[in-house]
Amino acid sequence: MAFGSNIPAVSAPTESTFKNYPVLTLPNPSDPSKPGVQLGTSKLRAVLAHLDAVRAFVAKHDKPKAPSKLDAIVAALKAAGSTPETIAAAVAALQAA
Numbered sequence: 001m002a003f004g005s006n007i008p009a010v011s012a013p014t015e016s017t018f019k020n021y022p023v024l025t026l027p028n029p030s031d032p033s034k035p036g037v038q039l040g041t042s043k044l045r046a047v048l049a050h051l052d053a054v055r056a057f058v059a060k061h062d063k064p065k066a067p068s069k070l071d072a073i074v075a076a077l078k079a080a081g082s083t084p085e086t087i088a089a090a091v092a093a094l095q096a097a
Contacts, residue, residue, distance in 0.1 A: 007036055010032070010036045023038045024040075025037070070091065070095075073091075074091065077090060
């Protein structure tokens with residue numbers, strides 16, 4: 001059994017139990033189809049007590065998201081001096097494909 005395979009994929013925080021203890025399953029923010037994270041009340045209390053430190057840690061170590069191919073194409077069209085109408089038409093064509 002793969003690590004985390006017993007944790008369900010969820011699209012919103014979900015309450016359940018694990019060995020008769022309450023747990024909160026949080027969705028995987030990068031891919032909701034992947035298993036989420038399950039935390040019990042003890043760990044959640046620790047997170048709440050140190051929420052500012054958690055936020056600072058994530059801000060410091062979170063890697064910026066790479067631009068999508070569509071974002072890169074739009075940036076290239078803007079750099080080439082394309083009009084907003086031309087860019088909108090190109091985006092519409094790419095999304096329809």
